[in-house]
Amino acid sequence: MTDSVPESTRQTLDRLYENPETRLTSLFELAPADEQVDGQLTMFKALANEHRIRILEALRDGELCACELQVVLDAPQSTVASHLRELKDAGLVKTRRQGKWTYYRIGDTAVLQLLDIADALTGDTV
Amino acid sequence: MTDSVPESTRQTLDRLYENPETRLTSLFELAPADEQVDGQLTMFKALANEHRIRILEALRDGELCACELQVVLDAPQSTVASHLRELKDAGLVKTRRQGKWTYYRIGDTAVLQLLDIADALTGDTV
DNA sequence: GCGTCAAACCGAACATCACCGATTTATTCA
DNA sequence: TGAATAAATCGGTGATGTTCGGTTTGACGC
Structure with a gap:
């Protein structure tokens, strides 16, 4: 189990600890x-894009169709569509088709918690 | 304020709503x-990498020096160092220098909440 | 069927990120 | 001072992500 450790790293541990094997095992744990x-x-990859964050924030108050999200993002149709696809693939949004329109909504409100915590983490200047 | 909307989008809204200007304004809000x-x-960019996630998970139980994180990640020194730099720049980890060693620790435990929620979001197969 | 329109898909150019060997910078100790 | 070592930085290359015009798909009304 500890076979894949490079020799240089093993040497480092030998210098650092009295019992390197034990320490190696606990590090693997x-x-x-x-x-x-x-x-x-x-999850984090799906959230690591400005447009996708804005989409999710816009959906806080309820569902919107793709064309409305184009207005919110102020971006071309194909660009918005590809981001919606990614969010859907990640399970962050769900869709509902009504005639020509596709409505998007938050898939799980836990996503909003992620957005809130991320905001709080950067917001306060402690 | 609504000047930057493309003409095609405005036309879409004209078809969709009785009062497109009002709707435009509320979408911008x-x-x-x-x-x-x-x-x-x-935040999410900093978290959108497997190595960086593993670093943060490893730091749950307390601080570790860079050389120990090399063992946990089983990755070259320069690779680990660059990821640690990114985490530090994002404020997700803090450092303490002691002699030749640099110890890393979680900067704000709210990050662990992010990791937990993201895990829960994908974990359950509802 | 045919024109219209919202949305999805495709593909190629472009931008950003990740990797990692090599080098440099600090720190310790003899 | 000089050897040894942990960590940071540099630079080039490959991988991944983003953008968006053009095209296709699917739904509607005539």
């Missing part, structure tokens, strides 16, 4: 499961 | 302040 990180990464 | 979005974007 700090690594979360791959599935967990994958899921978190999917 | 859905747009959050630039500073808010900038801050949120900084």
Whole structure:
């Protein structure tokens, strides 16, 4: 299990600790499961874009159709559509089709918590 | 204030609503302040990388020096260093220098909330 | 069927990010 | 002072993300 550690790193640990093998094992225990990180990464990637953040903020008060979101973002139709696709793929928004229009809404309100916490983290100048 | 809207979009709104000007104004009110979005974007960008997520998860239980994080990530020194730089720039981690070693710790525990919520959002298969 | 329109998809140019070897900067200790 | 070492920085290359005109799809009314 500790075989993949580069030799240089192992040497470093040898210098740092009396019992490097034990320390190595406890460091490996700090690594979360791959599935967990994958899921978190999917979320944060989906949120790491200004247009997509603005879309989600606009949907706080309720659903909007794609054409209305074009107004909010002030961006070309194809650009808005591709961002909506990404948000939908990530499960952050859900859609409802009504005639020619597609209405978008927040998929899970926990996303709004993410937006709020991220805002609070940068907002206060402590 | 509504001057920057493309003509095609304005035409769409004309078809959709009886009172397009009023609707235009209310749509603009859905747009959050630039500073808010900038801050949120900084956060999510910093979190949108597998290595950086793993670093933060590893720091849950307390501080670690850069060389220990190299073990956790199993990545080259320069790679780890650049990710630590980004996390520090975003304010997500703080540093403490002791001799040759630089110890990293979580800057604000609210970050852990972000990680937890993101995990929960993808974890449950409702 | 046919024209119209909202939305989705495609593809190519462009921008940004990630990786990592090599080098430099600090710090310790002899 | 000089050797050793942890960490930061630099620079070039490849990977990934974004943009947006053009096209296609699907729904509506005539």
